[in-house]
Structures are given as C-alpha cells and as structure tokens.
Amino acid sequence: MATTAQGILEAAIPAALAKAGLTLSHKGKVRDTYILPNHDDLLLVMATDRVSIFDFVIPATIAGKGEILTAMTIFWLTEVLPGSLAHHLVAFGNEIDLFLPPTLRQSGVLRKRCIVVKKFDMLSVECIVRHYLTGSGWASYKEHGHVCGIRLPDGLHDGSQLPEPIFTPTTKALEGHDEHLPTADVIAEHGTWLTTKSLVAFQAISQFAESRGVLLADSKFEFAKVGTLADEVGTPDSSRFWDSAEWAIANESGTSPPSYDKQHLRNWGKGFGIPKLDPCNSDDQDYVRKLFVPPLVLQETSDKYHAIFQRLVGMALAEFQQMWMDIHA
CATH class of the missing domain: 3.30.470.20 (ATP-grasp fold, B domain)
Structure with missing residues (x-):
C-alpha cells in the first residue's frame, strides 16, 4: 500500500506511522498521540472516529468525527480564543508536513485529523x-x-x-x-x-x-x-x-x-444498561464490545456533529478544510 499523498487509509494509519518511525505515546478513547522523530518537544495528535459513552469505547465509529473534532479545535484556538491565552497548537492542515517524515507528507487523511502540538506535563x-x-x-x-x-x-x-x-x-x-x-x-x-x-x-x-x-x-x-x-x-x-x-x-x-453531540448514542446505550456498568470490569467491557450499534443511530450522531460544526463555524467541514487548513483533496 502506498504511504504518500492520498495513499494512507484511516485503518492503515497506525502501521504507516510506526513504519515511518513515529512511536505511539498514548492511546485514549478517541485520540492517539505519537512522538515525532527529531522533535523531542512536539507531539502528533490524531483524532479518530472512535466514540465513547459512559466511559466505554463503543464497537462502532462515527464517520468523519475525527475530522470535525480536529477542525473545531483549530477554529477556536486560532480564531476565537484571546491571544493572551497560550495554547499548545503548533501546526495544522498542510503545515503538519513540516514535522513529518517524507513518506507521511501530502496525506489528506493525516492533514484532516492530525495536529502538531507542544509537549507538556499535564495537570491531572x-x-x-x-x-x-x-x-x-x-x-x-x-x-x-x-x-x-x-x-x-x-x-x-x-x-x-x-x-x-x-x-x-x-x-x-x-x-x-x-x-x-x-x-x-x-x-x-x-x-x-x-x-x-x-x-x-x-x-x-x-x-x-x-x-x-x-x-x-x-x-x-x-x-x-x-x-x-x-x-x-x-x-x-x-x-x-x-x-x-x-x-x-x-x-x-x-x-x-x-x-448537539452523541446524545442519540447515549440514549441507545441506556437501553442496554451501559450507564450501570463498570468500565473497569472486564466482563462489562466484553459485553459492550459485543453490542451492535444500528447504522441509523450512528448516522444521526454524525448528523449532529456536522450540524453544530456548520452552525458555529459558518461553513461545511469540507469548505473549512479547504479555506482554513489549505487541504484541497
């Protein structure tokens, strides 16, 4: 599989990043954080389409969710929050290529869902x-x-x-x-x-x-x-x-x-008793992993994410990616 331009498919991202020398530093419910070669003070943060409710990661994904999370964070940090409030964002959109190994550059998939940030010790x-x-x-x-x-x-x-x-x-x-x-x-x-x-x-x-x-x-x-x-x-x-x-x-x-969030998914989860389960219990985790999420619930959730993005930002996601993130593919 190609690993340049548009050749990186979302499912293949972890393998492509590892092959290029990036080390997975942290895997969260939704975001994956990687150490960038030759940039000890920076991290690559990728927002995935994974989704969690009641502290359980659901066995399904919301199409385009990672792109929306990335774009909204960029919008608030660069356009709305006051300049006096220091933030961790270093690069987004096509500018992340400046910090990536050559084989990962010009990837629309990475540009749409990844940002380069300063590395910090975080408060708990x-x-x-x-x-x-x-x-x-x-x-x-x-x-x-x-x-x-x-x-x-x-x-x-x-x-x-x-x-x-x-x-x-x-x-x-x-x-x-x-x-x-x-x-x-x-x-x-x-x-x-x-x-x-x-x-x-x-x-x-x-x-x-x-x-x-x-x-x-x-x-x-x-x-x-x-x-x-x-x-x-x-x-x-x-x-x-x-x-x-x-x-x-x-x-x-x-x-x-x-x-305007994953309330449709939460309502579905309540029907299966997920709020009463313990995320630290392996049996409960196995139970949730075996559930089937109806496509309509996933689509309704996706629609909510896109709706609030367009309403707040004032344009559709694809338009924002072109105009603000300089992504044209």
Whole structure:
C-alpha cells in the first residue's frame, strides 16, 4: 500500500506511522498521540472516529468525527480564543508536513485529523465550567444542593441557567468514571489561574456561540502544569451545545433540551444498561464490545456533529478544510 499523498487509509494509519518511525505515546478513547522523530518537544495528535459513552469505547465509529473534532479545535484556538491565552497548537492542515517524515507528507487523511502540538506535563485535573445545570452537575445538585462544594440556589431544575459560570473540576481517570473534586481544594493546590483561564476560555466560546443562536451549557478544558491550554477545545465531545430557542421551550417545562453531540448514542446505550456498568470490569467491557450499534443511530450522531460544526463555524467541514487548513483533496 502506498504511504504518500492520498495513499494512507484511516485503518492503515497506525502501521504507516510506526513504519515511518513515529512511536505511539498514548492511546485514549478517541485520540492517539505519537512522538515525532527529531522533535523531542512536539507531539502528533490524531483524532479518530472512535466514540465513547459512559466511559466505554463503543464497537462502532462515527464517520468523519475525527475530522470535525480536529477542525473545531483549530477554529477556536486560532480564531476565537484571546491571544493572551497560550495554547499548545503548533501546526495544522498542510503545515503538519513540516514535522513529518517524507513518506507521511501530502496525506489528506493525516492533514484532516492530525495536529502538531507542544509537549507538556499535564495537570491531572479536568477543568469543567458550567453555565447551565445538567448532567453530573444536576445529579450532584439533586443529592447535595451543590456542585463541587459550590452551593447553588434552591429550586433549580435540569437545564436551569446558573447565575454565572462556575468552575467545577473533576479527576482525569485513565479508567472508569471521572469524579467531582472540591473546587476550593483544587484552587488551593494549583492556584487561582486555573479557574481564571478556564473561565476566560469558556466565556470566549460561549459569547461566540450565542451570536449563532447556540448556548454553551458546559465545557471541559485541560491545562499543562505551566498554564498552557491543551487537548481538544470546544468540540461536541468536550462541550454541551444547545439551541437557544429549544432551551427556552424546555426551560418552561423544567427540562433540558437535546444537545448537539452523541446524545442519540447515549440514549441507545441506556437501553442496554451501559450507564450501570463498570468500565473497569472486564466482563462489562466484553459485553459492550459485543453490542451492535444500528447504522441509523450512528448516522444521526454524525448528523449532529456536522450540524453544530456548520452552525458555529459558518461553513461545511469540507469548505473549512479547504479555506482554513489549505487541504484541497
């Protein structure tokens, strides 16, 4: 199989990268990270089409998902977030060729789903910012009346807008579920900068989204120990986006609206009891791996990802790849 130009097929990417001398540093639920030869301070991060729900990687892929995650991260980092907020992005699109071995250059597949980033020691904290009460935040509020130790007003419901965005950190579990951490403890350990930078990133994305009729309910950010923003930013995997008109209707009835993400897949997974399973249990992992995901569920999920991309960015994915990433194949 050819390993130049358009010759690298997605399924063959790991073998092609290994043959070219790239070493797999980390394999996540969705992203694979590689060490670049002759660039000790840089990494190649590839977003795949894998998808996870309830901390299980599902035995199916969402066509084009990795390309959307990559393009959205590029959009927020280069166009929307303030320049004062340092980030890890070094190269994207055709510019990644400058850091790749010759046999991997001019690959549309790699250019569409890979970015070159600075290598950092990362904090073992996921920085969640919430402006609306839902998900695990809603579950904590129902049980305790607070989220990560932040006391909230009485009488809120799933989908309620909070008086202001709040910083609600969690653990970054390699396996199993992330757990809420007391906000005050995280600030005491790492400093107020972590809250400040998380809120700056959230507010920038939120304000831009609102100009497109979209609400940012909550979002996850990750930072290096030196304070640099890293990992994905503002994607349907890391952020919960709602249509503002749909939220207004849902709010009248005390519920939350549908989100532009993998909610169709989560609903399917609930039917098979996946939320009640333990990701650290091998029997549960085997059970999930044997499930069949209906093509319609996958297509509906893909449609949601493409819809929120086009609505926020203002153009279709292929157009963005041509105009912003200089990819013409």
